Amino acid sequence: MTQVATNREAISLGTWIGFFSMAGGTFMAVLDTQIVASSLAEIGASLGSTIDEASWIQTAYIIAEVIMIPLAGWLSRSLSLKYLYALACILFTLFSICCALAWSIESIMVFRIFQGLFAGAMIPLLYQAIYALFPRERQANVTLFVVLIIAIAPTIGPTLGGWITQTYSWRWLFLLNVFPGLIVSTSVFYLVKCPPPNFSLLKKFDYQGIILIAIFLGCLEYVLGEGTENDWFESRLIVTLSFIVVTSAGLLLWRELTCRHPVIDLRAFRDRNFATGCLFNFIMGLGLFGSGYLMTVFLSSVRDYNSLEIGKVMMVPGLAMMISLPVVRLFRTRLGVRTTLAIGLILFGVSLSINAFMTAETGFDQLLLPQAMRGFAMMMCMSPITELALGRLPTEAVANASSLYSLMRYLGGGIGIAVINTLVEMRSSLHHQRLVEVLNPARYATSDIITSFSSSVAGQTTDLVQALEGGLQLLSILVERESLLMTCNDIWLMIACLFAISFMLMPTVQKVAPRS
Template identity: 40%
Template sequence: MSPIAHLTQGQKVFAFASMCLGMFIALLDIQIVSASLRDIGGGLSAGADDTAWVQTSYLIAEIVVIPLSGWLSRVFSTRWLFAVSAAGFTLTSLLCGLAWDIQSMIVFRALQGFLGGSMIPMVFTTAFVFFEGKNRVVAAATIGALASLAPTLGPTLGGWITDHYSWHWLFFINLIPGAFVTIAVPILVKIDEADFSLLKVGDWLGIALIAAFLGCLEYTLEEGPRWNWMQDATIRTTAWITAISGVLFVWRGLTAEHPVVDLRALKDRNFALGCFFSFVTGIGLFATIYLTPLFLGRVEGYSALQIGKAVFSTGVFQILTIPIYSMLANRVDLRWLLMIGLALFAASMFEFTPITHDWSATELLFPQALRGMGQQLAVPPTVTLTLGGLLPSKLKQASGLFNLMRNLGGAIGIAACATILNDRTNLHFYRMAEHLTPANEAMNNLLPDPADTENYTAALHSLWQLTFREAQTLTYSDAFLSIMVCFVIATVMVPLMRKVQPPKGPSADAH
């Protein structure tokens, strides 16, 4: 008898909703601090470089544990791993809010990311165990909406909380939902049993390799743009560790009898393409959330709350698109919806490219509306097309790899955009500066008489600031254009996916 046969449909929905709440707060906490790092640094007497680790430590820990969650859930069972993760996430959230210095904050954030990250893939697995047919499409749409909405709303919610209360409440808001999830999930989510015998045959070498590979990769991507990549000794070291451990991890994943991450699943064309689309949507989700607040803060001088309000429209339009997607998902081939979603995201990035220094929430509204609609039409179909055709026995490890690709895309996208902002700003500045010579009549009319040394120097400084601002603005346009190219490539690759049919085989008993 199936372990979920005794559950009513209402109980399944409630159990699934409880897990979705855990996934949502875990994803929300990736970006909830992004608009408030300056306030956190001020409260903990930390510099900008140290404060950046409040976000980096969470990302590194989360990206390491996500691919391990499939194996961990088989060892401890889905419900108990989820419950322990939710309890630990809640406790570390409390500790983050009570942090007394930047070092303690970084440690608590790393623990928070590790515990929160393990909840994310299990929601995907449970959805395909609990639901079938049209209900499965709705469940996938819900997961996709939450997975893209949580990071989008993070800066908005974080800015509002920091402005009205204090940065401590960025973490305290997790306490009540975290406690609820800790209690609700073990009561209702009984889809499998623990198998501690797997500890004896665990792929410990694979675990060590993936931890070294993903941990060093995330560190290299996060810190590389700041320290000029290979010119820094630490970055060179972590890059070498990433390369060596990455090659060994791939070898282990393809040859081991029971690998911690079974890369052989990538032989399935739909799964391989789905992981690629997950990677590209990760670039779009996280890189644009990185770029837009940065532009509004650096170029426009917006506060955390103003930034939050300006980017809020993306989430609004995504929510408005949910009913449209739910209506179309059971009537239209999901590949068409995926293609439309990716194309809308590409169009959104194209609409960002004419960006100027005086853009505000008004000018950002249309491109962000396209992005919100694109997110909702792209992410849920990717989930269903990638995981919907897999046997339940393969889902746990597959969902971990699928979610890893989204976060990995985000990490690489942010690092690439940070590098573009650094290199292209200098390039645009020097190109504009080449025209600011005594032969430029318009510039001469703008500047006062050189004999008036004080005013002339002040005018030159203003001219430098103006030039640098315009160089920065052009660079943001370059970054959005690069993201657009990724989505154009992904859009034309969608027809390569096969239409998904539910797998014929054992259901929840396979767990």
């Protein structure tokens, strides 16, 4: 069988089952990125660690995952698509069992590193499978399904994880992977048809490139994840790691452009659509992960929602994505890839702009429209971006390019969340200062507010001094809440402007021509 199914060749039932098994395995891998996010406190308490130490359960997985993603293309060329995926899935399942049996915070961190490595191999291979297993006329519809799988998993991860932890135990977050993992690895191994491994590539092992990738991406993810907590460049560790990031990035670029057999082939960026598609995917990563993170900050800190209430709001985009699948397919067929993407970018920006006018009373009813619109826009954007980025490349280049393409989304999410964290700290401090200036106790209006708050406290105490202190404390809480609310609105508008700028890049996108 050739690398790409031909138009005349019927797709067997086994191929469909094998591909859907890969989709299920990738859903499982992406889900595990976020499923422990809402249960870190419970895991840390069970293993006798602090919440800061427990946060590394999440960080270790993400760093390992991001390091492996760009290596998956080279490994798939060496071991073949199906053998690498089956191996990655069975090892992912094995280390899921190890995580469930962890006895200390150190042990679960080590197991999560290996779990993240093998999850990182599975994610880009699903994109590669689209172009390896299906003829061109089916690739667009299959891409829609893959996009749904990749995008919906992070939206339900924290909610599902919190429910499992509260209902059963945090160990079931990992045991949940065992049965599906065994089914997926077996199905892929026996049902997916692809060219045999090319073990000769292993003799041309670019170990220098792999080491530089690990150093560059590992340090970059640490800086992005821990920079805000360490006051960025006020920390000597962050400064040192940032220097390592810049140096290793330069060395990696030089190595991969001069090496005869690079582990990641950067020549794919010569294709304008691939380069633009990676930029769009970076922006979509920021929009997907950044908007989800910012919405969680608003709901938890401004609205004081619990995890189930937050999950209810965060499920809306996922449901909208599933419902919109046939509509997006119709748009793509009738209007074309570029027009569909342009409409999606506009809708995404509009949904963000609506959020920029939230108040402290904004709840589920008011958030339903922008959340649903954002889910619809994600489907309108992500499927065309995938087709634009990978659809023009030669078949033999897709394996490497799909890894780079997947990496862009994760880098966009990581950088976006780091920037949002920094903006939350800076803008909330600025808005707090301005509100304090406006609410000067010497002003008559401010005095009335303090008197009103003090009166509400006076019913609980007969001490007038305590009543006054209670009133001032209530005012302070109100100022903190409003400054954070104003900050969230500012950031929503900033992200909306980013999508407006990305819309202006549409003239650079070329029509997708048949693959050579």
